[in-house]
Amino acid sequence: MKSIIRTAVVLALSAVVPVAAHAHKAWLLPSSTVLSGTDDLAVTIDAAASNDLFYFDHRPLQLDSLVVTAPDGSKVAAENASTGKYRSTFDVPLKAPGTYRVALVMDNLFATYKDGGKEKRWRGKKENIAKEIPASATDLVVTQSTRRLETFVTAGAPDEAALKPIGAGLELEPVTHPNDLVEKSEAEFKLLLDGKPAPGVKIEIVRGGIRYRNQLGDATVTTDANGVFKYTWPEPGMYWLEASVEDDKATVEGAKQRRAGYAVTLEVLPE
Amino acid sequence: MRILFSFGLTGLMAAPALAADMEISIEVPKLDVAEYHKPYVAVWLEGPDKKVAANLAVWYDIANPKKEGDKWLKDLRQWWRRAGRELKVPADGLTSATRAPGGHTVKFDGTSAALKDLSAGQYELVVEAAREVGGREVLRIPLQWPPKEGTALSAKGEHELGSVAVNVKP
Numbered sequence A: 001m002k003s004i005i006r007t008a009v010v011l012a013l014s015a016v017v018p019v020a021a022h023a024h025k026a027w028l029l030p031s032s033t034v035l036s037g038t039d040d041l042a043v044t045i046d047a048a049a050s051n052d053l054f055y056f057d058h059r060p061l062q063l064d065s066l067v068v069t070a071p072d073g074s075k076v077a078a079e080n081a082s083t084g085k086y087r088s089t090f091d092v093p094l095k096a097p098g099t100y101r102v103a104l105v106m107d108n109l110f111a112t113y114k115d116g117g118k119e120k121r122w123r124g125k126k127e128n129i130a131k132e133i134p135a136s137a138t139d140l141v142v143t144q145s146t147r148r149l150e151t152f153v154t155a156g157a158p159d160e161a162a163l164k165p166i167g168a169g170l171e172l173e174p175v176t177h178p179n180d181l182v183e184k185s186e187a188e189f190k191l192l193l194d195g196k197p198a199p200g201v202k203i204e205i206v207r208g209g210i211r212y213r214n215q216l217g218d219a220t221v222t223t224d225a226n227g228v229f230k231y232t233w234p235e236p237g238m239y240w241l242e243a244s245v246e247d248d249k250a251t252v253e254g255a256k257q258r259r260a261g262y263a264v265t266l267e268v269l270p271e
Numbered sequence B: 001m002r003i004l005f006s007f008g009l010t011g012l013m014a015a016p017a018l019a020a021d022m023e024i025s026i027e028v029p030k031l032d033v034a035e036y037h038k039p040y041v042a043v044w045l046e047g048p049d050k051k052v053a054a055n056l057a058v059w060y061d062i063a064n065p066k067k068e069g070d071k072w073l074k075d076l077r078q079w080w081r082r083a084g085r086e087l088k089v090p091a092d093g094l095t096s097a098t099r100a101p102g103g104h105t106v107k108f109d110g111t112s113a114a115l116k117d118l119s120a121g122q123y124e125l126v127v128e129a130a131r132e133v134g135g136r137e138v139l140r141i142p143l144q145w146p147p148k149e150g151t152a153l154s155a156k157g158e159h160e161l162g163s164v165a166v167n168v169k170p
Helices: A002-016 A126-132 B002-014 B069-075 B077-082
Strands: A025-030 A042-050 A066-069 A079-083 A088-093 A098-115 A118-124 A138-155 A170-174 A186-193 A202-207 A219-222 A228-232 A237-247 A255-268 B021-028 B040-046 B052-060 B095-097 B102-109 B121-130 B136-145 B151-156 B163-169
Touching (some): A025 A098, A025 A138, A025 A255, A042 A138, A098 A126, A118 A126, A219 A228, B040 B069, B052 B102, B136 B151, B136 B163
Antiparallel strands (some): A025 A042, A066 A098, A170 A186, A202 A219, A237 A255, B040 B052
C-alpha cells in the first residue's frame, strides 16, 4: 500500500514538471548589429541550437516562425533562407535606417501520456496533437511551450518603433537600446510576461566564444519587483541572455501548464 | 531678483566664444603591415557629459567608386555612437578624404561653423582613428575653450596615431 501511494505521488509530481529542460541553447547570430552607410545594406543571420555559444555544431533552427520587424513597424521578408545540417541562415535587407527586430517565435505543445501500459512523450504543433496522440491514450498531460528568440540590428541611428512590446509570452522591453551597448557600462532592461512586468525571474547571461575558454563565465541576474534587471558588460562580445517561466496560463485548450521562454543575442562593443 | 541674476549668469556662460583659434596637427603613422589602408579619422570636441560639442573633421573614403566608403564609418566606434550615426555624410566643412602617412593640420577660428556656437567651458579634443584590416585608437586631450592664453597641448598614439597636437590661442 505504501509503495502504491509513493508511486502515485511520484507520478503526480512528474506531471507538473516540464517534460524536458532545454538541453541546448537556441540562438540567432547576426553578421553585424551596428551598420553605417545606406547603399545595399543587409545582415546575414544564423539560427541554430548548440551547447557552446555561438558555434553551429548541433542542429539548425526551423525558420517557419521568423518575424522581422522594420523600423516603421512593417514586416520584412527574409531573403536567401536555407537550412543545413547544423544551422539555418537568412539575409535581412535593411532598406531604411533604424532598428530592426528579428524574432523566431515558437509555440509548441509537449505531452506525456500512457498507451498500452507504456509511458509516452509527444512534442509538436497544436494542430497535430489530436491526430498524433492515439485516442486510446490515458493520463494525458499537455504543456504549452512558447519561446521567443530575438536579436536586433540597427542601420544608422537607433530608434524604438520596432521594440514595442508584443504583449504575449516572455519578452524584453529595452530601457537601454539593444544596439547601444558598450563594455563596462550598465544596461537596463525590463522583462515582460504577457505585456506585464515579470518580477523575480532569473536571467542567465553568457558571452560567446565559449570554445576558446575553460570556464563558462556566465552570470545570473534576477528581475526586481518591476521586472527590471541591470547588467554591466564586463567585456565586449556577443552575449546570449535567456529566461524562462512556468505558470498555468496556457492559451491552448487542453494544456494546463505553460512554459514561456525568451532568449536574445546582444552585441556589446568596445568603448 | 535671484532668478534674474542666475539667468544672467547662465546667459553669460553660454555666450559663444568668437575670437579664438584652434590648430590641430595629426600625424598618420607610416606602418609596415601586410595590407595597408589609410585610416578613417574623426576629430571632435566632447563636453564633460560625453556628448559631442563640436564635430571638427572626418576623414573617410569619400570618393569610393562603389559608394561604399560610408559602410565603415561605424568602425570609428566612439564617434559613430556619439555623433556619426545622427549625421548625413558627406557633410560640407566636416568630411574629406583619408590622408596618407605624414603630418596633417586642420585649423579653425572661433567664427567657423564648428566652433561659433561652442559655449565656454572644459572640453576634450578627441581624435579617433580606425584602419581597415588594422586597429583602432582614441586619443583625448583636455582643453579649455576659449583659451585664456596661447596653449600647446599634445598626446602620442601607440599604433594607429602618431603625435596629435593642438594649439589654441585667444
